[in-house]
Amino acid sequence: MYHPDRVKITTMKKTLTINLGGIVFHIDEDAYLLLNQYLDLLTRHFRAQEGSQDILNDIESRIAEILGEKCSETKQVITLEDVQEVIGIMGQPVEIDQEEAPKQKRDMADGEKGAKRFFRNPDEKIIAGVCSGIAAYFHLDPVWIRLIFVIFILAGGSGILLYLVLWFIIPEAQSTSDKLEMRGEKINITNIEKSIREELSAIGGKIGSMANESAASLRRAGSGSGSFFEIIGKSLADVFRFIGKGLLILIGILLVIVGFSMVLALIAYTFGWTGGIYTDNEITVMAFPALARLLLGCNIPVVYLQVMVLMVLGIPFFMLFYNGLRMMFRFERIPHLGLTMFNIWVIGIFFLAWSGLKIYNLYKVDEEKQIEIALEEPATDTLHVILMADDPGMKYLRYEKFDILGDWKTVITEDKELYLVPGIRIEESDDSLFSISQVTMARGKSRLEALQHLAGIRFQSATSGSTLRISPFARLPKEECWRGQAVNLVIRVPKGKFIRFDKQIRDLNPYWYWLANSAEETTFQMTENGFEINQGKDHINAKGDSTTTDTVRP
Amino acid sequence: MRKGVLELCILAIIAEQDAYASDIITKLKEARLIVVEGTLYPLLTRLKNEGLTIYRWEESKSGPPRKYHQITETGIQSLTELRNDWHELVASVDKIIGISK
Numbered sequence: 001m002y003h004p005d006r007v008k009i010t011t012m013k014k015t016l017t018i019n020l021g022g023i024v025f026h027i028d029e030d031a032y033l034l035l036n037q038y039l040d041l042l043t044r045h046f047r048a049q050e051g052s053q054d055i056l057n058d059i060e061s062r063i064a065e066i067l068g069e070k071c072s073e074t075k076q077v078i079t080l081e082d083v084q085e086v087i088g089i090m091g092q093p094v095e096i097d098q099e100e101a102p103k104q105k106r107d108m109a110d111g112e113k114g115a116k117r118f119f120r121n122p123d124e125k126i127i128a129g130v131c132s133g134i135a136a137y138f139h140l141d142p143v144w145i146r147l148i149f150v151i152f153i154l155a156g157g158s159g160i161l162l163y164l165v166l167w168f169i170i171p172e173a174q175s176t177s178d179k180l181e182m183r184g185e186k187i188n189i190t191n192i193e194k195s196i197r198e199e200l201s202a203i204g205g206k207i208g209s210m211a212n213e214s215a216a217s218l219r220r221a222g223s224g225s226g227s228f229f230e231i232i233g234k235s236l237a238d239v240f241r242f243i244g245k246g247l248l249i250l251i252g253i254l255l256v257i258v259g260f261s262m263v264l265a266l267i268a269y270t271f272g273w274t275g276g277i278y279t280d281n282e283i284t285v286m287a288f289p290a291l292a293r294l295l296l297g298c299n300i301p302v303v304y305l306q307v308m309v310l311m312v313l314g315i316p317f318f319m320l321f322y323n324g325l326r327m328m329f330r331f332e333r334i335p336h337l338g339l340t341m342f343n344i345w346v347i348g349i350f351f352l353a354w355s356g357l358k359i360y361n362l363y364k365v366d367e368e369k370q371i372e373i374a375l376e377e378p379a380t381d382t383l384h385v386i387l388m389a390d391d392p393g394m395k396y397l398r399y400e401k402f403d404i405l406g407d408w409k410t411v412i413t414e415d416k417e418l419y420l421v422p423g424i425r426i427e428e429s430d431d432s433l434f435s436i437s438q439v440t441m442a443r444g445k446s447r448l449e450a451l452q453h454l455a456g457i458r459f460q461s462a463t464s465g466s467t468l469r470i471s472p473f474a475r476l477p478k479e480e481c482w483r484g485q486a487v488n489l490v491i492r493v494p495k496g497k498f499i500r501f502d503k504q505i506r507d508l509n510p511y512w513y514w515l516a517n518s519a520e521e522t523t524f525q526m527t528e529n530g531f532e533i534n535q536g537k538d539h540i541n542a543k544g545d546s547t548t549t550d551t552v553r554p
Numbered sequence: 555m556r557k558g559v560l561e562l563c564i565l566a567i568i569a570e571q572d573a574y575a576s577d578i579i580t581k582l583k584e585a586r587l588i589v590v591e592g593t594l595y596p597l598l599t600r601l602k603n604e605g606l607t608i609y610r611w612e613e614s615k616s617g618p619p620r621k622y623h624q625i626t627e628t629g630i631q632s633l634t635e636l637r638n639d640w641h642e643l644v645a646s647v648d649k650i651i652g653i654s655k
Binding site: 021022023042046050051058059061062064065068089090091093095096 | 575576589590591592593595596598599600602603616617618619621
């Protein structure tokens with residue numbers, strides 16, 4: 001069947017010249033590959049039969065004859081369709097077997113499929129055909145192999161890694177002969193014997209063709225090397241090609257290392273295996289699950305965010321790794337992998353944007369409440385600030401495992417309660433009286449929700465005489481979501497008066513640099529210049545600068 | 555079921571007139587005895603190896619030389635035997651099919 005109109009739309013193709021049964025043909029490359037594969041298959045099929053060479057020669061001549069009829073003045077090239085048609089006419093080995101029905105046929109047909117090899121099965125795949133390929137190799141139902149993988153995945157997830165590795169290592173069965181090889185054979189004595197014989201003859205053939213090739217190349221070298229410079233030029237080109245290849249492999253190794261370690265680090269961080277990350281000034285970045293839980297609170301499972309982050313950040317690094325592997329080992333591109341990954345990445349971006357919007361909405365409305373804490377005029381001129389000794393937060397005062405977002409310290413207890421450090425701000429009083437305001441803040445989707453979140457904050461403060469007692473932390477019970485809740489104390493000190501902080505307050509937040517490090521108590525005085533530390537002979541400005549003030553402690 | 559039948563037919567075709575693969579294929583296809591041509595070549599080789607046929611090369615106007623198959627004395631004997639076997643088989647089968655009708 002020759003379709004002139006189909007030929008017109010074919011784009012430029014590489015053609016080869018072959019000699020088939022004594023006739024010379026021009027043939028498209030793809031057609032050649034198919035024909036070659038078919039003849040290979042037949043060779044393997046008839047190998048064990050008496051007079052196999054005769055059979056093959058006859059078949060080759062017949063193919064040449066049929067193809068010869070297809071050529072004309074206007075059509076000189078054998079196309080893929082031509083070869084497909086010829087194969088249809090001549091028949092696949094299985095079809096030939098069925099019709100021919102020779103003596104001793106049955107026991108031969110079983111061993112007809114050549115050496116056994118692992119292939120991924122593209123015809124029965126769920127992900128990449130790894131399981132069904134293995135099943136084909138062992139003559140099993142793919143279900144069993146898949147079941148084993150699922151068990152491995154459930155028991156610690158090693159199945160996922162194993163699957164990925166096998167995906168990379170095992171090639172996909174693309175040609176007919178690949179698929180036949182993939183099926184393998186049942187193991188019996190005749191087949192073992194046969195496969196050994198086949199292997200030996202294959203080795204023999206390879207050595208033979210190698211010998212031919214080297215002889216040919218010697219001849220070529222002898223006749224073609226006209227000048228000395230030609231040889232130099234050629235070998236220089238070879239050297240450059242070699243260097244180029246080496247460079248490619250080196251870049252590949254680099255990409256593999258970077259890609260792999262980034263993927264691993266990302267997974268480790270995202271799933272919180274690393275805990276927090278410590279930067280040089282000892283400020284910890286929160287471990288991802290804790291951060292995600294803080295941001296999302298209780299509404300959205302953290303795992304969604306984890307998966308999304310892996311999709312968006314992990315896939316680029318994975319592709320880096322994959323392309324590095326390809327540069328190193330120069331294997332065929334895995335079909336559709338790039339496109340699939342890109343699609344997953346886009347979906348990830350989309351969902352991340354969507355959840356970003358959702359998170360933003362959770363924090364949209366801002367509510368604030370201010371209470372004035374009543375205070376008798378302190379008997380002395382000093383206000384003493386201490387922590388409430390019976391507060392449940394006291395046990396977390398020197399808690400090692402806290403999380404920091406910026407300079408803001410948070411404790412997440414094992415009971416999933418949140419303990420937030422209150423902010424303390426000292427201002428100058430307008431009059432001659434001490435005054436204290438407690439400002440609580442929270443956010444929410446709506447005003448009502450923000451107010452509800454506000455009401456959920458557990459924070460106590462009380463005064464007696466000249467002493468202000470406060471809870472060490474603003475506590476959010478387990479059922480409360482974090483929606484930007486915070487507590488700030490504003491203490492206004494009249495000019496010339498003093499405020500004294502207990503040492504424990506320093507323990508609340510190691511980043512309150514304005515509190516003296518070593519002393520039992522830190523006393524400040526509101527002076528003309530503002531707020532100054534007053535520690536016997538040491539006079540340090542609240543901001544940490546040394547000053548020479550003559551304030552004397554009363 | 556077709557075991558041996560194809561050999562018989564090929565032998566008969568060759569006995570009538572020296573033939574090359576294409577001729578034989580045309581006839582077998584007309585009789586709907588084969589579908590794929592690849593079937594023929596192992597059989598031809600087997601007949602040759604059993605000494606029932608020989609072949610010779612003949613020049614062709616349109617292409618490379620063709621392999622013409624020719625029956626031998628043994629081949630003729632064998633063909634006669636096979637024919638008789640076939641007729642006997644057909645007769646026996648007919649009898650049974652006839653009864654069952």
